[in-house]
Amino acid sequence: MQNRSVKPIVILFVCLVVLSFMPFIIDPGSYKYLYNIFFIVNVTVLLATSWNILGGFAGQISFGHAGFVGIGAYTVALLHYHLQWSPWLALPLAGVVTLLAAVIIGSIAFKLRGPYFALSTLALAEVTKLIAEGWRSFTQGTQGVVVSPGPLLSIPSGGALYFVVSLWLAGFGILCALLIKLSKTSYFFLAVGENEDAALSLGINSKKYKLIALYISSFLAGITGGVLSVHTGFIDPSSGFDMVHTVEPIFLTMVGGIGTVLGPVIGTVLLVPVGEVFRSHFPTAHLLLYGIVLVVFARFIPKGIMGLFRKKKI
Amino acid sequence: MLEIKGIDSGYGKIKVLKDITLKIEKGEMVALVGPNGAGKTTLLKTIAGMIVPSKGDILLEETSISGMPPHKTSARGIAYVPEGRRVFSAMSVEENLLMGTYLKKNRPHKTESLRMVYDLFPRLEERKKQTAGTLSGGEQQMLAIGRGLMMRPKLVLLDEPSLGLAPLLINSIYKVLERLNGEGMTTLLVEQNVKKALSLCKRAYVIESGEIVMKGPSEDILCDENVKCTYLGI
Amino acid sequence: MITSIIINGILIGLIYALLAIGLTVIFGVMRIINMFHGEAVMLGMYAAFVLFDKFGISPYISVFLTAPIFFVLGSIIYKFLIDPIPAREREITSLIITLGISFIFATSAMYIWSADYRTVTLPFSQDVMVFIKTRIGYPALISSCMSAVMIVGFYLFMSKTYMGRAIRATELDKDTASVMGVNVKWISIATFGIGVVLAAMAGGILSPIFYIYPFVGSNFVIKAFTIVVLGGMGSVTGALVGGIILGVAEALASTFLEYSMKDIMAFILFLGILLFKPSGILGGRTRL
């Protein structure tokens, strides 16, 4: 591998290591709220990155990420509920199960293109939600499932642990995006997103690349769902499959800069804390304020923050 | 009829046209030729109002139309037939043609205009309910020309009308253009088929890299050694 | 019973179609993902509610009175917030803007009208007519019929009038449309305004048979998007057919299976139709 591709990976790694020491500097015990926000930011970075890989890199706008998050969340919750698995151990499986679901979802949705694809993912996500609601004997239906995370490898779960785990998961997501961006595959993603017919005629197996993007994206989104399940300690269809999990990564990615590795990170780091602070300080008006922030952002920085920079390869 | 006075034009920061001056009398047919990327399309778009020139002035019948948006220039009688078959793909053939009579003053002539176009391109009449996007390349080209003619323009800007048309059809189109010219339609014609274009038009301009490098009666241009070897391949 | 179920399915299907029609314009034709569609419906409901509550004007009349206001509202949003966005970014950026607007509308409605649930109870709200052994309430009947009339009217507008054709042409190819003499800036603004008006009118017409609260909009959005795609993006008749198919299918599913199965059936139907006809029921695909 050339120097040029190694550098960003090293930078990412250094950042992660440095940030991992944060709990030693700022005590999670006394700044629980802060760490709660950090945690939400990390998880959302993972989710936005996941969406960006499919929607930004491969140009396949997904309206179905709530479905992936929900499946991931339920995987953890149900393994815990039925088989008493530790939610931590179930986390990777959340990714895998979601990926398996994506195999089915992809085989249906990728028969369609453009807005038809986007809307079919929305429909499929709704179907998974309705299954979670309807299959009471297995999922507890609308009542939801309680998950008690318990300690991880005998470290009690709490501020610091949540933070570090979520940080590295976000790092993992960014790494996936980075590796794609630095590889040839990113070009095929671009081609498929720009003009699928042209890509096909040039011998690019567009289906294959779309599926690759979908699988990576769904895996990461599934893990996000799993983490959410651990963090919330409770999952029900309305929270697991909440449309927010679809909409939020989309606009965070766009605010940051769609199709870039850093875009979703920047968008999330900037906006999620704002949203959280609004929500707890203005219990009734926070949506109004957040709405204004979104409108102003989009109106004045339509290309996203990364679009402000000339060189926006990463 | 049309007078262009030293215009500069381009796309944002990219300058394409440099100090173009050009004049077309009423009832004239003028050809504009030049290599790919010379700026022919850019010039037509500027006249039609799709691009605002950064310098200079454009006069139509003595009044300035420089900086006027396309819907206003078209109301003043300019029709631009774009290159590359820009048909309204999801609309039917007939709906496309009817867009040519969008201007209030043309609406009363709807049926006659349709008749004229259908006579010129019987294939379009056969396919009037077909979605324009599913037409063959040449059929789309016919549609684009037909739609422009529906506008009953005083001045028509034709951007490579013969592109992708069968030879037989090219001839009939040229005949129609000649006839309409006889009926008073002024024409600015961009063509790659230089020989054809020059045989039809009395006068021509040659444009290269955004500048007019030659102008004059068609015969003179046809005789020019430079032109001969670059454009006619003789 | 089966005829009753189908008739009721058709009636509710007409309402579904009406809810989708504003989106057909903004999403189907203009390709702007309008996240505040539901909130526009909500505002339409409140407008109908206020005029009924304060002045006793029937929603079936007031929807026409408030239409100009909503037109202006939509036009302003488009002109100042969406139109200035460069074309290449518009499709995506407008999603954020409209999402922001949806938050603003919903919260503002809460401040203006409180979070209370409202309904519009017409004098004849409990009158019923019987048609082929099916009991149909007058409000439901009138709302459905008005939907049908509006949809047909709108279809005629889009396909038979110069303005309707200009709207479609503009969204297909702005440059070329402008060369045809279409004032594309104005048409785009107007189109967006019309989309908002249609959503608000749908809300007004729905108000006598539904309930109103500031966050009610989210109830309609998924269904509306589903129908727009089901019918074929931008096709008005498609939305009509899609709405009715959905209404009837839901009614049948909830009768012959369980009621809670109806939503799942609706989505399975949606996916099934799209797999069979990827461009929607009445959509076409351009060739290369």
Place this chain on the structure above:
Amino acid sequence: MNILEIKDLTKAFGGVVAVSDLNLSIREGIIFGVVGPNGAGKTTLINVITGVEKITKGSIFFKGSDIGKLPTFKRSLEGITRTFQIPQCFTGLTVFENILIPLLLRLPKQEAQLEAARIAERMFLKDDLNKQAQMLSVGRLKLLELAKAYATSPRLLLVDEPMGGVSLDMMDSLINLIKSLRDEGITILLVEHVMKVVVALADELVVLNFGKQIALGAPQEVMKRKEVIEAYLGDEYA
């Protein structure tokens, strides 16, 4: 040896039969011209050969094997590539990236980059290398179409009106270019309305009308036939 064989091929769109019971054999290494009036079915023929459209009836053999059911991209990987009559580029990407992408399928990144630059030079696109494809003039887009297709190193190249909108000075160079492609061993199916080009290039010519073959043979000879003149060329060529 025939590189492509088409047997009883029919393609209908509802009532419109675009290609009708067509039989064709194309010898390896030649330029095979296809002409015919607008709407004769030429583009449809290319669409069917490349798998963009499904066959209604009949079969297609490439190098002896039936490819009628292969997806488009597989046919391209087998060596069948086409250009589009209405250019289909990756409009948001640069000219260089447009050419690079098909090359990346076969070559490591650095080699691909070198090769892309070489191809661009050969296809007269050197000056436009860093322009976004959407900024190209129509004539230049045609060159990009060809460059992209060539970058897949095809065995059979189907070119749909490569000269439409190309200026005369460029046309001669393009004619030479296409000849040189043939000399490299690429079989070319050429759809074109500019007769000068067809005459200069085609080794064999078929004329279609209403999806049916109305003449086949050497270009000079075919172009003299009455039915071809009547249906397609017009009196000028009589």
Place this chain on the structure above:
Amino acid sequence: SYGAGTFKIGCPAPMTGPGANFGEKFKKAYTMAADEINAKGGVNGTKLELVFEDTQAKPALAVSSAKKLISSDNVIALLGGWSSGVAFAVAPVALDNKTPYLLEHPALDDITRKNNDYVFRLQPTTGMYSAALEDFILKVVYPKEKKKQLTVAYIYVDNAFGQGVAKYGIIPFFKKNKDKFNLVVSESYNENAMDYKPLLLKVKNAAPDIVVLTSYLTDGILLAKQIKEVGLQAKMFTGTGAGHSMQDIYEKSGKATEKYFSSGPWHGEIKDANWKKWRSAWEKKYKYVPGEHEVEGYVAIQVLAEALKGVKSSDVVKQREELKASLKALNMKTIFGTVKFDNFDGYTNQNKAYKMTAVAQWINGKLLQVWPKEAAEREPAY
């Protein structure tokens, strides 16, 4: 680091979103009670401070809010949350953080059946909602009909509340009395549905004697209207609290719920003088007639205030423990009835509230209690 000047009470509530209406109600009720207490100098001289967080009625957000309220605002206790789903999710957080959590409205049985010592519930559970109704049907309706078996249709909203009432209340009751009742339709519906007619036609086809509905408000309104529309008739229509006990359902359905019964937590000890006083104060302050939510919210603050009297230390962690102990020992008479948290039949810290349910009936726009006899304001119109 936070000033120990007040007792902070965390109130995660739906302030926006579909439940915002209820969030408003509780906010009014809490505020009224807290203001009254503070006006009298607070609890042992310490004033109450309410800290609201918007949950949008979403469990995930509620959990986040609860964590924030506990760890960042250092609240001494949590309150409510309106919906069962939210409370179900918040309860484990309360346990984890050893913070008392007082439920005044979320009714799902499971919440107080998990041995969670930090969760207290002052109002009846879903399983108890129908207690009075069951009594009424067995004692009044069944004998009067003189049929061997009555047919029953049951329709309930598909969420934690609806499932709870179905699972712990209505369905077991009719199953247990199979000889007397035949449950011909028993289906749930999505709370956002627009059209219930297919379901109602199915019910109509089954021609039940009794129709039981478990609904929130909006769905309840539509159901009532559409029941009229399809012409579904039965000897008895009854709801199980929630939407059917709210004034809105009568008015906003265009009086379609006339003669409907509703079984659920009562609206207070109506014959009590304090209750009457409170009610007029409420009407004066907020200009509308309070219902079950308002009573519950108001009493919840009073209960907390009473229990806070036992809190002596200044460290919030210790305060929470003291509050918990004090709640456990509480035995207090309120306008909602007696509040005393007990462990029984698998429930923990559950106010033994059998007697707090009543059957009421809508007549001429007024929902008045008709059963049990001793609490009846008038005779049932049956």
